Amino acid sequence: MIPAKRIHTVEEYYFSRKLREVRSLVAKGKPIINLGIGSPDLQPPTVVVDALEASLHDETAHKYQSYQGIPELRNAIADFYQKNYQVSLDAATEVLPLMGSKEGIMHISMAYLDEGDEVLIANPGYPTYTSVTKLLGAIPKYYDLDAESDWLPNLEKLAKEDLSKVKLMWINYPHMPTGAKASKSFFKDIITFAKKHEILIINDNPYSFILNDEPLSILSIEGAKDVALELNSLSKSFNMAGWRTGMVMGKARHIQHVLKVKSNMDSGMFYGIQKGAIKALERSSDWFTTLNNIYEKRRKLIWELATKLHCKFDAETSGMFVWAKLPKENTLSSEAFVDKLLYEKDVFITPGSIFGTQGEGYVRFSLCVTEEKIKEVINRIEA
Template identity: 85%
Template sequence: MIPAKRIHTVEEYYFSKKLREVRGLIAAGKPIINLGIGSPDLQPPTVVVDALEASLHDETAHKYQSYQGIPELRNAIADFYQKNYNVSLNANDEILPLMGSKEGIMHISMAYLDEGDAVLIANPSYPTYTSVTKLLGAIPIYYDLDANNNWLPNLEQLEKQNLSNVKLMWVNYPHMPTGAKATKSFFEKLIVFAKKHQILLINDNPYSFILNDEPLSILAIEGAKEVALELNSLSKSFNMAGWRTGMVMGRAKHIQHVLKVKSNMDSGMFYGIQKGAIQALASSTEWFAQLNTIYEKRRKLIWELATNLHCTFDTETAGMFVWAKLPESNTLTSEAFIDKLLYEKDVFITPGSIFGTQGEGYIRFSLCVSEEKIKEVIKRIEAS
């Protein structure tokens, strides 16, 4: 049987392959410490688990659920956005719960892209933006980000290109993998740019509460709903990565297009997960303060580790990663550099090159590891 041609446009996800190798090393007895993956190791709020458990005996708990989520969940998302981002959303038609924001990348793309359409994608960025674009037969057009411009797009440079075939533009702030933060003034310019060229913007926003004192939504910008959607997730902010709970917000007609796709792809989110999500979204700011106290301690240790590796890094970033530039004296690619650490020091770190060519020469550390393990890695590096 011959697979579809679209399969040949993408490779197996890097982490899918690499973690298989890491698991093999662990099975062989290697004491691998994984600093590569942004999968929170901390527990979600206790009330979230309690709500899930309590819901299991509800009459409707085990039935098919609405494709749009239960009304209480949409209301909770609306309240969360009003309280934390000062964004007003209509819970009836401007919010669509998702089984993780990753599926939203596919649903939005399927709703808007025809074969041959172009998509603006940051370099570096989350690889899924590219893979989904290619799977649909659309054309990725990369715009370079670099440290000199705080990892923000150069809109003046983009204006010089032929953008007539561009349908979507992916942005992601706070940015993954670099941790760079956008400003309100930048988002305002981005909205003007999108309106001028009739491009649908999607801001992927799962990191705005991690080590960030000023959470910002692109939907807070006046007129943004005309040309922008926003993806968000409970995975990082509430330690619920495995729950697969996210959402997309925006203008009702845009959400309706996405719903047409989604309603043909699943049969609704499990009821208990929705009830847990409602409790998470009702958390006070004290939850984020406690979470960030832990991440702040870990980040300082990661900075120490990066310094011991003679890397440089920006201390004014957000999110659960540290993006570090390899030393000038280094002659290895970022992938070869991390493989050397993996095989010689039993430490796995993510190479920056998997996020695009602009990530070459960088490595990414995850903060989803205990202080004890980070200290152990520091000892292994210092012993060399």
């Protein structure tokens, strides 16, 4: 059978392919240390697991669930946004739980994009924005980010381009992979830009509590709900990546469009996961303090490692990665540099080039490994 033409517009996800290679090396006895993936190695809050276990005995636990999530979860999300971002949301109409925010990227795109529509996507940026756009027959329109502009888009330059076919614009602050942060001033500017050009902005915001003293939501800006949605997730903030629990927030009419797609794609999130998510969202700020104390120690060691590799980095960024520029004397591509480290030192990191052409010349280190393992990597580099 011949597959759909859309399959030829994308490639297998880099980590799907590369981790298969890494597992093959491990199977051969190689002591690989993986600093490439942003999958938290720490445990979720104990109360989250307890809530999941306790929920299994509820009458409704094993039935189909609401496409919109149980009311208690939507209320918990709204309360969390009010407490942590000072954003008021109507839990009944402006909140939609998702089975991971990655699901939301597809659902939002399916709700708004027709074949031939254009989508503004950051370079460097999360590859899934491009993949989903192409799968739907829409056209990626990249905007370059660089260190000189603090990895923020040049809206004045963008405004001079033909944006007549642009329907969506993906932004992601705190930014992955660079860790750059956005300000309220920037969010105000991009809301003005979106209104002028009739573009729906989606801020993908899963990293705002990791090594960041001022969590910020685009929805805290006056008028944002008219032209913006925000994705968020429990994956990074609460060490629940495998639970696949996310959410999208915004104006009721936007959420309704997304729900129309979602309700035709799944049959609701498992009840126990929803009950666990509620307990996570109810945690006090002490949880983030404890979590960030661990990540801060790891980050200092990663900075030491990057320095040993003669890479340069910005110490003012946030998130669970360190984005580092390869040394000037390096003559290898990012991928070749990573492969050399993998095969000579049994260490895997991520090449910046997989995030776009603007990522060439950079590498990314994950903080999702123990201090002991990072120290072991440092020892291998020194050796």
